[in-house]
Amino acid sequence: MTETNNSSPEYDVEIPSREQLLSLVTERPKPVPFDDFISHFKLDDERQQVGLKRRLRAMERDGQLVYNKANSYGLPERMQLIRGRIIGHRDGFGFCQPDEGGKDIFIPHHQMYSVLHGDKVLIKPAGTDNRGRQEGRVVRVVEPRNNDIVGRYFVEDNIGIVVPDDSRVSQDILIPDNDNMGARHGQLVVVSITRRPNRRTSPIGKVTEVMGDHMAPGMEIEIAIREHDIPNEWPEGIDEELAQYSEEVPKEAYAGRVDLRDLPLITIDGEDSRDFDDAVCALPEDKGWRLWVAIADVSYYVKPGTQLDNEAVNRGNSVYFPNNVVPMLPEKLSNGLCSLNPNVDRLCMVAEIEVGPRGKLKQSKFYPAVMNSHARLTYNKVKQILDGDKELREQYKDVISNIEELHNVYKALAAVRKRRSAIEFDTQETRFIFNAQRKIERIEPVKRHVAHKIIEECMIAANVVTARFIEDDDDVNALFRVHEAPADERLTNFRAFLAELGLSLSGGDSPTPTDYGKLLEEVKDRPDHELIETMLLRSMQQAVYQPQNEGHFGLALKSYSHFTSPIRRYPDLILHRAIKSILRKKEGSEEGLSGAWSYSDKQLDDLGVHCSMTERRADDATRQVDEWLKCEFMLDHIGMEFEGVVSSVTNFGLFVRLNDYQIDGLVHISNLGDDYYQYDNQKGMLIGENTRTIYRLGDNVKVRVKTVDLDERKIDLELINAESPTGKQRKNNSGKTERKRQQKGNSKPRSGKPRKRSKNKASSSNKGSNKS
Template sequence: MSVQEPDNQPQYEVTIPSRDDLLAVITSQLKPVAFEQLIAHFELQDERQHVGLKRRLRAMERDGQLIYTKANAYGLPERMALIKGRVIGHRDGFGFCRPEQGGDDIFIPHHQMYAVLHGDEVLVKPNGSDSKGRKEGRIVRVTKPRDEEIVGRFFIDHGLGIVVPDDQRIAQDILIPDEAKHGVREGQMVVVRITQRPNRRTSPIGEVTEILGEHMAPGMEIEVAIREHDIPHEWSQAVDSAMQQLADEVPAEAYKDRTDLRQLPLITIDGDDSRDFDDAVYAEPDGDGWRLWVAIADVSYYVRPNTALDKEALERGNSVYFPQQVVPMLPEKLSNGLCSLNPHVDRLCMVAEMRITSRGKLEQSSFYPAVMNSHARLTYTKVAAILDGDSKLRQEYQSVLTNIEHLQALFKRLKAARQRRSAIEFETLETRFIFNAQRKIERIEPVHRNQAHMLIEECMIMANVATARFIEQHEEAGALFRVHEPPNEERLTGFRAFLAELGLQLAGGDEPSPADYAALLSEIGERPDHELIQTMLLRSMQQAVYSPDNVGHFGLALASYAHFTSPIRRYPDLILHRAIKALLKKQQGPSQALEGAWMYSDEQLDELGVHTSMTERRADDATRQVDEWLKCEYMQDHVGDEFSGVIASVTSFGLFIRLDDLHIDGLAHISNLDNDYYHYDEKRQLLIGENSRTVYRLGDKVRVNVRAVNLDDRKIDLNLLAAESPDGKVRKADSTDIPARPGKKMSQREKLARGKLGKAKGRSADKGKSKTGKGKAKSSRTQSNKKKR
């Protein structure tokens, strides 16, 4: 992606109509327009113009802007009820088309998926609904085939080489001719380039472009995830050359025009295994308030706009953190060297200096380039111990102890202010993998946030708020805000239904405020299922994104928020630094310290917001995939073992259960529950046994054992041994909660069970029919403990 070249359309030797001009003409006509009509309309006499126009029209066809009809004319897809979207495959062979303009996905049946691959861009014609009520479509044309290579495992089947894709959304196996194997051995993981697209009669054909190694090799899960999610991971020759030209130390000319903060006892506080240090902090009392310095690595000085390094950083968008491995946004010479605020060395920085009142409110702020020298590299663990009175550490860090204590005192004011504005505070438990020498998981440990984590978080939030306000005050310099919109109606309705089953309520009506969520979190603090409720609350939220349009941050209860504090690992922060420098340069004039300043156009910021939000989601998806794989690998050694857990999700096909302590999810399939017919109540998220009347719902405590682990599918199968509600009781459904079997007349016994005859709920049968159930229930015809037929 380029921030300078928005249009990469092909160039022609002669003048031909633009895409916009062609669309305008075709739109103005009542029916599709023939090629000859376009020639006549634009008065194109030169034969070369005819050739150029035909090429442009074909390019517009490929991009889905036009459709070439059977009448040899060009029409508009939207006038033909065609929808442009991307194919989302499913492991069972069918798929969906996700419309480019938003809206519900369109179901694509099996026979329509034979000629397309997951990730293709297509035109789809809606074709009514299927038997399940889903909007169904027919693929008219592939407008843009997926260009990503495919990762999979190589096998030989009846003498024929095939690659089974690791991504199960690609249901077709890929045929590999002998001349395209390039030395791969059976069972190895490979990367494949498609050389011949699939059609209704033949599978796709490909060529092995890279042999990753053995299937179970340490680190293979990361290599697969990087390629499956198309994460850039190799530096170009141009970037390598740029790094070779950089000195190992800060260049002398870079000190010019910068504020000298080397005597200010700034410190960094990060994780034990961190290697790139973005931020340093220092605080001191100022009257009845506080003055806070947040110094951030000046990445923009080294990464100049539109250089090879900048384009590579933009393409990556952010660093991707895997267990024991990182794919950095910047080369190591910058991320761990020149830009990292390492202790006791001079480093360039951008500083946010803030005055904060005694009530934790931001009163004023200023920004300027500086040079600093970190006085100590501290960890969260050490700072927490120092604040708890560890005498040995307090003595070791005596020179910066006053700063640490001032930061703690300021943190208490900032936390109180956060609580007053009712920001939503989650205390979900995270885990980390502890590996042995063979890079196999030895154990899984919980990660507890301590006071030091929260201290740094509040300082960074304050700097991000100050920066967002600074940009808002100067409209001429745009940047990306970190925006978090309120929950939408559908998610809010689902979350309220979940709470109702637990006897809880979320205040605020159709538009609950952060204060309403904060009140709910306070109410559930002592409940044994509070972690599950917090997880469901998180699921009900929208995802935070980057946007040039500021709509505020709902979760933090802030009107303005932007990311300023991590330019080593996030491109939006680098954009913000450049914008700040551009404003300072406008106010102060040219300066060596303000090199790297840049003003972005509105169009560029729109594109950058979409792109950087995508790269963030891409990183999340890749790291989640690796986590799932590692958890499955770990659980292979625990098949048959028994665990306690909690029901984290209820579906029509079973229960997803989160194992206590390990925080690993597995599936207790409906066929592994007690022998019964089960009905799924979607509204209330319940599974109800038809005969036993046993109810399974979110939050129930369970005992399970591990039945099987499928590493290829990244799935853990569980047997449910026992279940009870959080209060220790086994739930039974009311007779009215169980719907009658569809299409079958009830027997006398079934009528009695449902209270239709005899006494039910204390009423005699002659006093009318009982209710048919509170929620709309879907019937599952799967019977437990019976094999699929």
Template sequence: MKRKNPTQNSRKTSATTADWQSRDPNYTAEQGRYEDPVPSRALILETLAAHEGPLTVDDLIGHFGLSKLNQQSALEKRLGAMIRDGQLVQNRKGAFGPVAQMNAIAGVVQAHRDGFGFLIRDEGGQDVFLPPRQMRSLMNGDRALVRITGTDFKGRPEGSLVEVLERGSREVVGRMHVDQGIAYVIPDNPRVQQDLLIPQDATLGARHGQMVVAEIIAPPGNRTLPVGKVLEILGDHLAPGMEIEAAVRAHSLPNEFPDNVLAEAEAIPDTVQPAQIKGRVDLRDLPLVTIDGADSRDFDDAVYAKAMRKGPFGTGGGWTLWVAIADVAAYVLPDSPLDLEAAARGNSVYFPQRAIPMLPEKLSNGLCSLNPNVDRLCMVCEMRVKPDGSVAKSTFYEAVMRSQARLIYEDVAAILADPSGPEASKVPHVVPHLQALEQLFQALFKSREARGAIDFDTNETKIVFGTDRKIERIVPIKRNIAHRIIEECMVAANVESAKRVAKMKIAAPYRVHEKPDAMKVQALREFLTERGLKLGGSDRPETEDYAAMLARTKGRPDQPLIQTVMLRSLMQARYSAENLGHFGLALTHYSHFTSPIRRYPDLLLHRALKHLIHKKAPKDFIYTVDSIEKSGAHCSMTERRADEATRDVATWLKCEYMSHRVGEEYDGLVAGIAPFGLFVELSGLYVEGLIHVSQLKNDYYKFEARHHRLIGERSGMAYNLGDAVRVKVVRVNLDERKIDLELIQLKSSGSRSSKVQGSDTESRALPSNKKKRRSR
């Protein structure tokens, strides 16, 4: 770079250069790091903000009087780093200015399979919509600067690309295609919108149709596709388990433990040592049991409830509830290889017939898992529960336990339904304790209902495999009384742990679920009004208003539809260092205490509780509010990442399942509506497909987002959420994970009328005669 004589610039700005060191708030720190310090980021930003306009690197060198070449070079590198971090923008003339003053916003790009994308702002706030033309040179995960240019048809801010700050993932997983001598990879991740061109000398010998991992060696441009080279051949496209291998790599899921992590785990004794028990409460004679799914291998929690006698005049009563949780913190020490790896993973990921654990198997399925009839270290929340289901008091302590039985949900439900039946005869010693747990649950559930917690009736499914890992069927998961018992016991322990750390003012992660956005509430109100319903509360309804609405809709034919729309109006739960409460559960305090084997925030909370148990001052805790907030944001991201990966796998498997059913007809319900068509769930199959808007005959159809419907422009024919339809499977695309359906018949409408007069159109879909889906 050709630079002017800095002394010339110095003469121009001599009045402001002599004392930059005294004005720099970080100068002392810079002195400790560099022999010849340069202005800190803070001073650079302050200087640029105070100036009339952008300044070039020469202007800044002159302004600060940096006469040494190494200082000039260091300043130039710092400016480059500030651009990459989204603090500065450099204009076409090479001058620098603060992002805010240059009308630019920094963030991470999130691409959509249909060509558009969003910029997730670094500082938070409403996402910026990026139309397809702005996404041509961007890829999912890129950090970029955009400028707001207006609003889209939904009222969202719309932006244009200013600069790519940093490219995201350099690897792409996809299917190799060779067409007329040209090789390219079709990405498996639907968020990666562009195909990847592969030069002939960079295919690694991959054949047409094989799944590969490729590295991007040249990013996309406005008129060019990205170019890459094959790094790894995964195998044939339809090989058993390939969908998981692809999802692991497509979503950058850490799936192999480094050698130092495995070495640390292997060095831990296989059994609980006498020295570890010293100072702990001995609960080995307490009849604690674990209750989990039949496929579970890591057992985080064990429970036991004891009914208390009533005193004179009807006083007393209730129960003492012990919730014992695996003491992962006794083995995973802060900043150890095990800890750093667990923090990076954030959580375990569960795929059909395969899990990627947060901790090595020796800990996750062995030493930390509360397996039956072996000593295990645990953290205990002991609660005194009153007859009305409220918790009178609680205490936390470290203990050693021995699970009396490993029970599964279905067997516990059978035992409670028939205490003298065959299942009960297998474990007669725990039957009275299970009955006490059921009585306790009834009290806890009444307390839940009294505070107005939302109780959505969600439909979860399970994929049942046959030989060669081919799907035999997809079945619904039915929640029974045993599921509800464990859920309420865990919620009680989570609440008490959150109250404990909040009272002691120690930095710890909370599980927060904020109130719904006002705009989404308004849209929900309009939707409900159409169905003769009114949501209570004002613009900011309370949880009890949602619960009351759900109660009023029970028994209605459109109840599933109403529940779906209500669920979509809610915020997504996340982790935060600030206690913001949990809207869905109607709780002022909530955290995650009960699953430290598979969730990193639970481990952080255990460390905070241990700090308090050992009578240490909260201010001396190893974590700060800022570090907890940062970790919480990361774990919220890894949670979403795991959800996306497992959803991708489930979708791929369902597409593969339906690929053998092309041409068959099914009944279904409209489960989602978009400008481009209707998403239909096929009855009995629990699979979703799309009726493209072009398949809706003899009219121009328009999308009304507020009313969740498509409207025929001439006929007034309306397709609504909840409509019963008859469809035919016409196409299955495994690469795009799409199932295309053709409408055979509209059997019945989920709305009060299938025809609408005077509809208020928000956007226009393609004409029919032209070619052309929260966590507690």
């Protein structure tokens, strides 16, 4: 049936549109029987009645209407039905995330039998559970999850079973003998569901791809890509569009552009970076500086409506895994024409900014240009140059002045950042070092120094002036990077955590970035400062993309956008097109502004939601890979002892972050010694009933690695002893006796059976952080 008019091409008869049907149901005080539709719209032809029935079923399937037991059609909202997405939990229950926003609704075990994680459903609120959570009953699946399931294939009593790798899918999937594609016991496979689960039977599926052995190098990335439905194959037509571009900038592209090839622009990136989308230059001027931030002009090559653009929207952003990347754009662009490689001409969009002697951003202007990078520098080289390395200073003597002025600009901008009380974190990041077999050789800290901060401040300056530029135009809009103040519940929990450490956060119910800044300054010399910063980060809301500017709380800025990475973030590409659109309107010329585009409000709303989702999707996928790699690494450390700090307290135990590797593991409550422990939710601590021993956030502990479960991505620890932040030592009975060293390969099912789903245990992951 077509939805664009009232006729059905199949029957060549007139039937009401969805809008007309919804209007009738809305007007009626009660649900509408099928015969009432027929009489109201005078559908006498039998073909019209068949077409109507099919359209009503389609609307029912899409959740627009509900067919009730009285054989009538009603509106979901009038029946107190809520449409949302199912979020499964490893312990069998789940939640419904409402499409309209608001708190998730708890779905008990017995309601989860007939749904899968990712399904779109209609649910009916059904009171509250014993923990005060809103509970729901699944009424109907309106849109089954559309992505396949990755899992391990097992044969048990001659029956093929796939145990999903994603623990949010709690049902095992039955595989008929002729649908296993020859998969061997224990191999990873991709499964398509052929019969959905119900209250009495498990789902049935067929294997569509045999991925390989469980421990094969790189398998963790393949799993994450599929589980999170990350697009990683280029659709047909992309190669034809790319074929129009050579390896060099097209001659016609130079017209109308400012020639900056003599300006000593340089790129500063990591040692292993392959795409360079930003270049910078600073020259002294009137006691201040003139700062150029040149960004690859992706909008010239990727035009709206093309296959390249459609796929860039679909991906939303590049996804960076350890030693691997799923790019937003094909390599010919991301590592070629849109990468500001040294000593080659490249097209760019430029933010030229006047920076005052005290770091104030004064006048700024934007324009398309052509540039030629004078040097490809790394963060470490820049630091060494600033530290006086004679060899490097000689090698890069032509750009030394630029580097030193960039350093001066940074110091002025950093002073402004401090005055406005932007929240600055100094959390420890790590990176994996792989051997030739792509196994982790070691985990080492990432040292962030002045060179990183130089580029960060330059990029923030460009993002600020760009946001202001968009705000000043009444006709053209783009996406802003919005970071709202912490929500009430998170703020309350954070204050409770601080109180246990003898700390407090000023600002009452509405703390400002200044209040957070004071706290960070107060704790910077404490041994548990990293933990406090982590908890502060968790108290923050997640930054999003939206066309309504509501400021950036973390950076303490009234206006902020993302201008600096159109190679890897679609919102930046949207912004470049908007800038060109404004310039075209002001200058009345098309020269140099190819790719200009102005979006409607509806388009921007939809793109903001989509790009925020793809960013979260990428974060979840990379976090999953990190968890798996950390667990694989810790397999070689079973039985070893480590110092750590309690990073989280739950009703089932303590999460401990190992100091050496910044890896989290779980000390289950059963491994805390000879006592019964009760969880104090308000204070975030476990308290022994008899000994009154207390375990809380920030405790320094000594632990032993007990087991590692690759399937569940969990590291189990046992406590040897603990020390509170006040220095009082607490000996644990379980630490008095040496445990036998555990065997490797704990993740394998015993007797060839699928793993059991553990109860009350959560993944040993680092909790998510917000990005600026």
